[in-house]
Amino acid sequence: MLTPTPMTARGEELARMRDDLRRALRKPVEQRRWGMVINVKRCTGCMACVVGCQAENSAPPGVAYRRVAEVESGEYPQVMRLFMPTNCMHCDNPPCLKAAPPGAITKRPDGIVAVDYQKIKGKDVFDKVSKACPYNAFSYDDGRYFTAGTPAVQPYEKASSYEYGRTWKRANGAAPSGAARKCHFCLQRLNAGMLPACVSTCDGGVTYFGDLSDPESLIARVLRVHGSMRMQVGLKTEPRVFYLVDDNQAAESLRACLACHK
């Protein structure tokens, strides 16, 4: 039986991860190894991460970098509901990279798998990279607006967005319209010393983030103390997102998922 970490209060965890982040930013970029840990036991399917990410990255209709799957299993009254957050796994061996046009997807030295919005345009490109990805990480930005067709398109939809350290104006088909989009660990926030949006807004305290190569970081500690797994390791994608498996209940619930997912 694994001894659980004394998981601490979320306020402490957020403060600690923010300090970890700043420490990592003091290192040269190639010495940082960004990673994410998801503790499904704490996930209640609140969807704050999904919407927080969308707000942070000005996601138009149909674009969601973070998904939370929900499944009910069992038979009344022995019922189970499981919530499973996923996003891009920032694989060390990303199949999307090979499927994309040359240079459209790159693996950064800090581990983030980045897309170039200019080079990754087109529905056909999206279809290719999306099919290559075993984790359903990509969304297609088809250029729509939520408030199109209503009396007026709203200012937040026409406002600039900030991804990959740049400012984007999506109007009139400009990038990232037409692009295959996905999680980038909120690189714009990292560079400002801020945790990814999904991590800070999470109500359950589910997601941990940090520099895997720093043994002092909370994320490294969590992974030392807890058992963890990654999705579909048989495919040799080498994901950077880890899921904690701590006890029988967690294993059972992951089994519930595996009934449908390979």
Next chain:
Amino acid sequence: MTTERDAEISCPAWYLDRRNFLKAGAFLGGSAALADQLARTMVGAGAAEAQTLAGAGDYPLANPENILYSVCLQCNTGCGIKAKVVNGVCVKTDGNPLDPMNMAPHLPYTSSPFDTATFDAILCPKGQAGIQSVYDPYRIVKVLKRAGKRGSNQWTTIPFDQAVREIVEGGLLFKHVPGEEKRQVAGLRKLWAVRDPAMAKALADDAKAVMAKKLTVAEFKAKHAQNLDLLIDPDHPDFGPKNNQLVFAWGRLKAGRGDLISRFTRAMGTVNAHGHTTVCQGSLYFSGKAMSEQYRNGSWTGGAKFYWQCDLANAEFVIFVGASPFEGNYGPPHRLPKITEGLTSGRLRFAVVDPRFSKTAAKAWRWLPNRPGTEGALALALVRWVIDNQRYDARFLGNANRAAAKADGEPTWSNAAWLVKLDKDGAPGPFLRAKEIGLSDKDLFVVVKDGKPAVVDPYDEQNAVEGDLLVSTELGGIKVKSAMQLLRESASAKTIEEWADLCGVSARDVVDLAVEFTSHGKKAAADIHRGVSQHTNGFYNVLAWYSLNLLIGNFDYKGGMIKATAYNAAGGAQGQPFPLGRLMAGAIAPFGISVIRHDVKYEDTTLFSGYPAKRPWFPLSSDIYQEIVPSMGDAYPYPVKALFLYMGTPIYSLPAGHTNIKILADVNKVPLFVANDIVIGETSMYADYIFPDLSYLERWEFHGSHPSVAPKIQPVRQPVIAPLTETVSVFGEAMPISLEAMLLGIAEKLGLPGFGKDGFGPGQAFSTPDDFYLRMVANVAAGDRPGDAVADAPDEEVRLFLNSRKHLPKTVFDPTRWEKIVGPELWRKAIYVLNRGGRFQDWDKAWDGDKVANKYGTLINMYQEKTSKVKNAMTGKPLAAHAVYVPAPLDALGRPIEDRGYDLNLITFREITQTKSRTAADYWLLQLLPENSILINEIDAKRLGLKDGERVKLVSASNLEGVWDLANGQKKPMAGKLKVIQGIRPGVVGFSLGHGHWAYGSSDVRVDGKVIKGDPRRGMGLHGNAAMRVDPVLGNTCLEDGVGGSAVFYDTRVKLVKV
């Protein structure tokens, strides 16, 4: 980075004037200035780090000057937010790390906004989507006047001044509408009938005398012959003056605006200012009131309208009953992380009692899927076990007064040991008085200790009195029982197996819960919410659960039951700079029976004519939302002339809210109907005038706290973006159209006391909203007692304060004016508060050893003498004054409701992604759940031959057609798709609130002759409230809890009809 002006949006729309809010922010561009600030905030930062972070020049959301601190209002929790504003547009809101609602432990209050700029805390999905509620294409920005019949969705925009004039002066306001050509509307000038405080007092005193039977009606009429025309009905002086025919009702109102409405209604001299409490937790609040009544000068008084919840940061065992903190409650950012932390650390185990397998139940140790309406029975089962097995805190319960509690280090005590008199039939009544058995001349209570009677002074700090707990005896010929004995007898009415059977749960679970509940000292609690209170037996359900909590004496303890504490904003505490309530001269003290007949006994009025009364009376509750409009419909107790409705939608939010439609559409029942709203909503669509309002990102409020928040707080909502509504002039000052402008405009036209020049006193004008709200900010900054003021903002914070508001127009931000209002001594303190989004006690100060620092700290009533003296106005029966089992549902005459042939019990719930009514515009949220469903257990689906995804209609005995009849020729069926699941009790079906809109931008409206097409995405799914049971006796409102006033959501039986 480049300074940009975002593109002008090129589609003009009559109701969305871009000019107001597309201002170029004069915020800092240029990476040098930004890097400067960032370098300074990184304590001990090296050059490399500063350089890296300087790259954040491309990320303006981290710039402190682009962040304003305010308070969310996507639900009533009111979590702190950091509003990130770029070029005058709020593009994101994140949680405020200074606010304990957004993370625990939260950052120290002295933290610098330059540091908190890069620290985002927790926020739920609704909060994250909040900008979509604000930038809603269907928001109105000009005043609308109806161009056709009520509810016809035809409007004209009219100037603000014209609207104010028409409402004040009245006249042939709707001669353009067929059928209303000759209808004279009485304006507010006419309704402001009694204006002289002395005259009002004379009338009020004598009306009181009539009620007390010290004066006859004839004598009254003779004495006040000159002024009888100012009364609603001279034959009923207790109705009060014609002023009372103005009714002001509200939905989601918080302090600040609440204080303003209070000032307005006081100035107008009406008693009719009513909120929505009974549609929320109703009986939960009013049982809290009854349990907190204190004995002063011979009467029970001062009961607070509040309730307790569990301190989840420290609890070890919790029973959540009819409560889902993972989906609603107050609120996910605050309660959810404490639960999940407790789960993963091993600190916390919890059980959930709910007919539905909620997200909270999904993490629970045990799920008890009870029959709706049996919540009280389940509590009594637990009470029974605890008493039978003597697992209660005898020491706590034996303390009969303050001194005894003090001696044990207990912050609270109860009247568990006090003796209650029984009448000749053995029914409990008032407490025994020491006088009655010759123990004392003083007005004191009695306990029995080791067989001997002893006198109880509840508040004596010197002489500790303890009493035996289970007492049934006779003293001086009077039969008495202790309160705890009465509780035991309630609980012993059935065996545990019988209770469990009634509830539809297993006795084994009941016992296991009881064992666990009594195995954690005071770090255990029963935490209850609407699932318990919104039944016809709500009041007694609630009492039973709080009695269970009393048995372990967990009040004011870490991990136990705690209450909300907030810094005083209205200035009522001693030494505060602006006691707003007192800074008002010349208004009458409103008097008379309210239109919802609250806070008064039927028997004490001139309307008393035996039982049943025409409608229920509510001596123990207030804000009875489901009685406001229906009482107008019946003109009982009297007809009403004008209804003002602020941020409320009773038609949509009430159970059986459809009953309100016909009445609101009837110009004879409600001659004038004015609404404040940000869109044309399901209720405001029936108004005569809609004044557009400011959204939560454009206005002021003081949000207060919630029951389970341990630190003392006062979150301050302030304008973070320029107003979207049109600018108008009131008292010579430019301001956006809003609730404030409307009230000030009316006050100006009428010359109401307490407004305008000298509104707060000689030379102290109340001419702008700032005059009111900055005074309240100053009160918060000064604190609740001398020496409690916050620090002065240092120079850099003052600069930040000014620079971050450069995009705000003078109409909502004028630092010179603000400083003048607040005064030089408090100005930097006000800035300190506003730079942090309010005032928040530090985490370590919220605790006091094994207790909380902010205590309830006084007597809790296990038995309620005040309640025992009230009779149900429909049945004439005295109310039970302690936790007893009452079956549900009962109608207004106390008769069971059968509804044969309707075999499915309908409940509602909330998804965390929707509020009850105002998230219809949030497309990110709609994307997650485009339409809701009717949840049904597979067993029922099979039995009824229904399939997953099939479309069905909800039908009930009081809505055979299963439709919303909108009284405008349209009928909207309550039809939706079925979701067949395992996670709901067989026999129960449910739907989530927030979908099924028919207004709120979902359908076409006509304004100034042009059609504004609705967005059908907002109208998907179903809203089943119109299926909820109409009370068969009253005929025009939902089922009610006759004691606590709750509007009943969960006691309806329905049928599903294939469509």
